[in-house]
Amino acid sequence: MIIRTIKPSDFNFIIGLAALENIKYSKKDLKRIIDFEPEGCFIAVDGEQRLGIVTTITYGTVGWIGNLLVEKSTRRCGTGTKLVKEALEYMQKKGVKIPKLYCFPKRILFYRRLGFKTEINVQVMVGKGKKIAFSEVKKLSENTLHEMLLLDKKIFGADRSQLLCKLHQEFPKNCFAAYHKKKLVGYIMANGSEDEYELGPWVCLPEYQNRYAEQLLRAGINSLDTKIIDLSTPLNNKMIEEVLVNYSFKKQGIAVRMGCRESSLGNLESVLGIAGLDKG
Helix, strand or coil, X not given: CEEEECCHHHHHHHHHHHHCCCCCXXXXXXXXXXXXXXXXXXXXXXXXXXXXXXXXXXXXXXXXXXXXXXXXXXXXXXXXXHHHHHHHHHHHHCCCCEEEXXXXXXXXXXXXXCCCEEEEEEEEEEEEECCCCCCCEEECCHHHHHHHHHHHHHHHCCCCHHHHHHHHHHCHHHCEEEEECCEEEEEEEEEEECCEEEEEEEEECHHHHHHHHHHHHHHHHHHCECCEEEEEEECCCHHHHXXXXXXXXXXXXXXXXXXXXCCCCCCHHHEEEECCCCCC
């Protein structure tokens, strides 16, 4: 078995492998993921047989492992472990000191054996876009993008400008901001393809959530009319759960954030919705 970087010729294999885990990817989705970190996305192969993949994305000293997918026939044979170790080695070379990931509960023991510890739980929700009125928020423009990036860095604890600028460039109609007395206090973004989108990040400073959080959500839902919406939110936030139920979001399961190093990354009180779990 060897591990190499992922190529476009691997996309059909990845799409099929992901479908077995009820994950829907298009070639456009995969290209977006690979383009963020082309040297940090790996596939394990044995001769002509593809065995599994792992992707990464780095934000300075913070790195994220995503999309660890392994063929069922080769599980428990060390493929997943080798892929994760390759990802960790790559991130270390990039200067990452805080590796993190999201996984489903059944994978916790696997990652614990590799040195990861449980940090927080998130609720995975699914809803549908529809035409709905919103107020007090407006489209996030190029002129205010820099302000949003500064706020995101403060809240997330690392610089995600590469990711967020790319999302804004590709999905400008799905990005909204809330201002209070000319101060940026919240924003929401979305990305996806075909009929399925991820809504997030959805962020609002705590002292302004009662006024602007729901309006940001309404703007995002309105922009995704008829689309299936995936949204992950911090668990046990009653305000978020009540709001999402009002808009017919259904609970799909729990995901767990895990990390290799002790860190107080980010300001979770401001985070209402998480972007793709594979990208942090």
